[in-house]
Amino acid sequence: MLLSPFERTIAKRYLLPGRSEAFIALVAGISITVVMLSVAMLVIVMSVMNGFRAELLDKIVGLNGHAIVQAYGGRLDDWEQVLQEVEQTPGVVEASPLIEQPLLTTFNGRVEAILLRGNTQKDIRELGEKVISGNMAELQSGASKVAIGVRLAENIGARVGDTITIINPQGRSTPFGTVPRQVGYEVAAIFEVGVYDYDGAFVVMPMQDAQTLLLTGDTIGMIEVQVTDPDEVGEILAPVEQALAGRAVVRDWKTINSTLFEALQVERAAMAFALSFMVLVAAFNILSSLVMLVRAKTRDIAIMRTMGATRRSLTKIFVTTGFTVGAIGTIAGLILGALVLGFREQIVGGISWLTGADLWDPQVRFLSTIPSKPDPVEIAMIVGLALVMSFLATLYPALKAASTDPVQVLRYE
Template identity: 35%
Template sequence: MLNNFISIVSFRYFNAKKNEKFVSIISGISLAGITIGVAALIIVMSVMNGFHIELTNNIIGLNGDISVTPMGKVIENYEDLVSKARNHKFVKKVTPLVVGQALALGTGTNSGVIIKGIDAVDLKTKGEILGNVLEGSFSDYDGANVVAVGSELARVLGISAGSKIKLIAPSLLPTAFGSMPRAKDFTVVAIFTSGLYDYDAAAMLMPVVAAQKFLSMGNGINLLEINIEEQENAKQYSKTLQQDFGFSVQVKSWMQDNQQFLSALEVERVAMFAILSLIILVAAFNIISSLFMVVKDKTKDIAILKTIGASTKQIMLIFIFNGMMIGFIGTFLGVVFGLLFSYNIENVRQFLEKLSGTRIFDPAIYFLYSLPSVVRISDVVMITSIALVLSFLATIYPAYKASALSPIEAMRYE
């Protein structure tokens, strides 16, 4: 009976009469503020989660969990390191690579490229590449004169599968006329996309033997990529491998190689959460304002309720429930709109780009070709809890002031 009395009166005060429309407008603004704040937080957190997961997966998928680089120019005894690495149970795959820079002469323009020497058998672990071949095939990826080119780089250079392309290496060749840059023609056998814009805009793959010869590395390599069972333990395993390999090489985990980038993502996530939380805080202040106006408007009603026996606690609960209705409805609507938008954000992006005729999500800036979104239940629960707690806190002081009203003082001016 007590609960029914409190809820009935609270709901009655929540629905404004004709002469209380201004109070209703303030309440509506509060509700809209909470809805927008909750929805915005869910959407932004989902997009930030998506960015972190997609970029991390692409970084690991294309580059390995642990990298081993020489202190000098090349690793001559890399077979020994490969053997030592495979003795560790946590190691799944060891890939010898040759990495260097070159200048590519295209049909329309020239561009600096990153040469990555990797054998066809090792490309099988790079599913992002083999599974996304746009032109040509990796079946001919063999020999000293073939390359596979990232899609964005191929577009810039104006080449396609079957094209010939000239590469100029930074190393010099002694000739009768002095030192000359090493230049060589290659046949493009495949155009691929990796899912990471920066990689596609610079990478050119060729077999290890071809890269060794072109970059003047003899029989050595300058990079070992190691894939492990538990990626989250890469930092710990890299220390173990460093002790095993000695200090003629440097062993680093993928977290260390991308520490600045990952730190920037985390700082941005925290900053966006704090900034967007202010929307909910402002809405909570609006709840305080609307409740004070309701208390002032219902002074006579409060006096009558107290006169007929309503307790201080009941009066407080009436106005707390009144304010919490705004919090509950706003939070519920915010969660619904936020989840709908988060799960369909890529479709929304494509629609807006078609509608406006402009490119809203440029992969050259954001690194990815599509706008990722990953909803975490923990984030939704945390955002919902924050909204409800702020709404509850906003009701306490106005409810206390209402319960503290003296019936005699309240009725004196009526």
């Protein structure tokens, strides 16, 4: 909608009211602020929710893969053949054998439940990126060394170089019953995945050492699988599930963490719906400010009509004025949202310091830091929603101004 020099001048004049119109300027300023806050809140919330889902999926998949082929009874005897079949399945990027067993560990009189993981050397090397102290390369078969999560290390008070004892209830049989198997392992590395539950329970060792500890021989419990498209993991592994029917079950990341991710999806949709009403409130603020402007400028409108201004010109002037208010608020909201996301950790830390409350408890939130992943498509939709609502809010006041009868207004002037 192109404006003539006359229309542009009048629209600019109405965007910057004089001193005698301070109240109209205040209402317009409030409208800009409300649009800014609504856009910023939508951008911040949606980015954090997207980041939470992406970060959680990345960390969970990084340890458990996109899917797990788990044997009935916990033991997969012919796992080499099954592994080969899985690797040859179209869409599968990588497959690795894995042993996972809940056990107990003790150190200096402290006992904690753990989740023992026996990994291949390749998987152990990949986990080395998350090491915060020690060296993952020391985890070699037969070396009796393990890596533990940082929260577990804090809970039992263990450091690199200490020896922890892992207890396997399925020990050797004696005339007096079964004696639990207790084996000491040196802590070679401490890692931090970023998921509180994992960092507080995982103990990683070479797969051969895990087989020896668990007395399972040359068997494994499961195979973790990486695929090309996580969202299509069920379709990709359908042939594997059919071939292993009765021997093993295929569980993908959606099934394993279904409750968590479904809750995230519902919360994300609910937050987007609720915060969208802020944009509606902002639009009503624009409408009210324009209505007040039209009422205040009724005499000016009548004079412009008598001087030859058309209804179309007046409509364009007031639509431009209101839409500009919405556009300024939208741009300011994007800038504010980017600043808050950029300094989110410092902001939450400052609020926590002032209130004395832990606003981001990793025991509740799973992740130790606040994630953020702005989605350009969603941001474009937020901007579009704000601009469309701003435009619609200008139509009634603009049409009301255009329909002003100069004869009735100027009759007694």
